[in-house]
Amino acid sequence: MIETSKAFAETKPAPPRSVITDDNYSFLQKHVYNASGIVLDASKLYLIESRLTPIVRIERLQSLNELCQQVRQNSSSLLARRVVEAMTTNETLFFRDLAIFDALRKTVIPRILQAKAAGRKLSIWSAAASTGQEAFSLGMMLNEMGIRPGEVEILATDLSEQVLERARKGRFLQIEVNRGLPSSYLLKYFRQNGLEWEIDASIRNMVSFRSMDLRQSMRGMGPFDIVLCRNVLIYFDVDTKKAILDQIRGALAPGGTLVLGCAETIINLHDGFATETIGGAIVYFSKNSSGI
Ligand SMILES: C[S@@+](CC[C@H](N)C(=O)[O-])C[C@H]1O[C@@H](n2cnc3c(N)ncnc32)[C@H](O)[C@@H]1O
Structure with missing residues (x-):
């Protein structure tokens, strides 16, 4: 006892x-x-x-x-x-929110390519890119669409040097490639290297990685045809969100597309964007100076 x-x-x-x-x-x-x-x-x-x-x-x-x-x-x-x-949350996965990728592939990108002057590259920015799955998903998708590495520039930025260091290597653990990546893409675009899967250099070289705080000046960046700024605004206060959206608008080409995370909205934050629903996705277009 x-x-x-x-x-x-x-x-x-x-x-x-x-x-x-x-x-x-x-x-x-x-x-x-x-x-x-x-x-x-x-x-x-x-x-x-x-x-x-x-x-x-x-x-x-x-x-x-x-x-x-x-x-x-x-x-x-x-x-x-x-x-x-x-204290940053780096959660991400390949082809996160598939409806967005479908909207880009079927509607947004074909539209941009049609309007684009011959010889101009498609320019995409993955803002808050984390370990790179978003940018590499775009790279693989564009390759499947027949868009070659020389025809596109993908910039991927994040505040965290730690995640960027991993992203630049283009190497992923089994648990990471199990999330969102179709097995046919795993076989086509990745090579197993020990415990990791390494993305093909043709896709890795489509993306340039850079450390950047979204609150810093975006002057001189762009013009981007598409900016994906997903699942990061949720961590900021309203003034910070507004300031970032304002700057992104300035970095977008006229009529350029902004993509936010599924749980994020532009409502009550910025009136410089028009909303369009494409399939199951919502995307935003930068309005021109006459509000169209
Ligand atoms: C949840 S992840 C989103 C990753 C990807 N966009 C997605 O949706 O799958 C959020 C990322 O935002 C980054 N982040 C947080 N604050 C930031 C800031 N002020 N400027 C740039 N990136 C920031 C974090 O380091 C993190 O990698």
């Missing part, structure tokens, strides 16, 4: 305690917001805990509070940067 209660006392979970002080929590909110625009509201404690605890362990720190202390000491250090990168 005594033995049992002792064992119970030893294995009983420690009483709940705050993993981070209020002051450090608001410091992290500001730090991540300033460096990325990502809003971490009061409900995101679990996210902070699960994303930053691995850094605490790797750096052999005692606690999240100690991590905050170090970041406070030098908010432009590599560690401070890693904290921001850890």
Whole structure:
């Protein structure tokens, strides 16, 4: 009996305690917001805990509070940067939201090609590209449409250097190629290399990767025929969303197409775009100065 209660006392979970002080929590909110625009509201404690605890362990720190202390000491250090990168959500997959790819393939791209002056390349920007699945899906789709590498430019950007480093390699784990990629494309465009699948150089070379914060100036970028800015605006506040949409509009060719994520909308954010429903997808067109 005594033995049992002792064992119970030893294995009983420690009483709940705050993993981070209020002051450090608001410091992290500001730090991540300033460096990325990502809003971490009061409900995101679990996210902070699960994303930053691995850094605490790797750096052999005692606690999240100690991590905050170090970041406070030098908010432009590599560690401070890693904290921001850890708070980005990089979820992506091949051919995410297939209806969008169908709309691009069947309607949007043929329309653009028809209107395009001979010799001008198709120009596409995958903004917030994460590990590259979106940009490479576009590359494979365009190849299937008979559009050759020299006829298209795909720019892929992201805030996180970590994900871009992976994207540039064009290598994916089995679990990643199992998500969204038709098996015929896996066989046609990938080669197995150890535990990874490597995308064919012809597709990889269609895409150039660059680190970029969507809040920075887009002056000099484009004109793009299509901008995909999917599943990233959800992390920003309204003013940031508006400012980014405004800049994207400026980087789009007249009448160019903007694609947002399925859960995102332009309603009440910007009136410079017209909406079109194509099959199961919604796309936005940059209106010209007379509002058409
Ligand atoms: C959920 S992923 C979306 C990936 C892809 N667009 C998709 O829909 O599958 C969001 C990406 O946005 C990036 N991101 C977050 N804040 C950013 C910012 N301020 N500027 C550029 N990229 C940002 C993250 O690093 C992350 O890779």
